[in-house]
């Protein structure tokens with residue numbers, strides 16, 4: 144039996160979505176030892192792509208915008224590296240807005256790019272966090288732990304609260320109240336393979352402000368799929384009301400509701416995914432939350448799109464902010 148002392152790393156990051164990977168890139172660039180863990184099989188979190196046969200779908204985030212100068216610089220670098228490109232600036236009947244970018248070939252490519260030189264452990268869930276005053280002991284499933292000087296948690300906030308409830312963090316009621324104010328809407332996503340091209344006009348996407356369908360896009364026109372392949376997102380209201388219904392039934396219903404938008408092409412096959420925490424509807428005021436600041440515990444920062452803005456860019460900015468906070472306190 145080995146009697147060597149356990150390895151202690153600088154930072155464990157829970158979540159290999161945009162926030163977690165953005166934080167990891169910044170911290171490891173500073174020479175810190177970082178491990179990212181995620182319960183999912185692949186990196187990206189809510190950037191998610193799926194195949195049905197040869198058809199390819201982005202079924203989580205569909206595009207991203209770049210509003211801050213620092214994020215624009217980052218996007219330009221992704222474009223140069225070939226993992227992102229501008230998809231469109233406006234769709235029929237809508238005035239020009241911010242350019243919409245997409246990952247190439249799918250949104251997940253950006254996450255894979257960010258994960259390239261990082262230590263990322265997938266299919267591993269953080270079960271419990273305990274500290275001994277100096278270090279965090281992150282209990283993992285299955286039966287292992289990582290010991291670190293600091294932790295960044297990037298899961299959707301209700302999941303973060305559940306996780307913190309299990310260890311010895313003992314949050315104050317003020318902190319719990321602050322975090323419970325963060326709410327999310329759910330989203331039922333349908334992925335449908337078509338037998339013929341859709342009638343969606345270029346750029347192959349439509350966002351709708353009213354009704355049960357919030358978004359429809361043709362992944363073939365987008366450039367992600369070799370075959371006509373629709374992503375249909377139900378509205379927050381429809382998704383909440385129908386989240387626990389039989390997914391196959393809801394999928395069929397959404398396809399028929401979307402039918403006037405994509406034409407008469409027969410649907411060969413479809414799958415349905417339910418995002419319980421799709422986008423935050425209320426967010427925190429800070430870009431990341433150094434939760435340990437007022438508590439007797441080693442550094443613990445919360446990050447994600449619930450902090451620096453409820454979208455792709457917000458998740459990246461929050462990850463960067465979390466890295467800054469860790470760098471300052473370690």
Ligand SMILES: Cc1cc2nc3c(=O)[nH]c(=O)nc-3n(C[C@H](O)[C@H](O)[C@H](O)COP(=O)(O)OP(=O)(O)OC[C@H]3O[C@@H](n4cnc5c(N)ncnc54)[C@H](O)[C@@H]3O)c2cc1C
Pocket residue numbers: 157158159160161162163180181182183187188189190202203204205206207208267268269270297298299302306330332376418420421422446447448449453454455456458
């Ligand atoms: C359907 C949908 C459509 C969207 N459309 C757009 C869009 O068009 N444009 C846009 O800008 N944004 C969009 N978004 C939002 C965007 O996807 C998110 O803002 C962003 O991806 C959030 O990144 P994140 O890193 O904060 O969180 P996440 O991507 O959720 O990452 C958190 C990670 O933590 C992991 N995790 C959670 N708990 C644990 C645990 N206990 N142990 C280990 N790992 C754990 C999860 O598996 C996940 O990978 C959309 C989201 C959805 C779902």
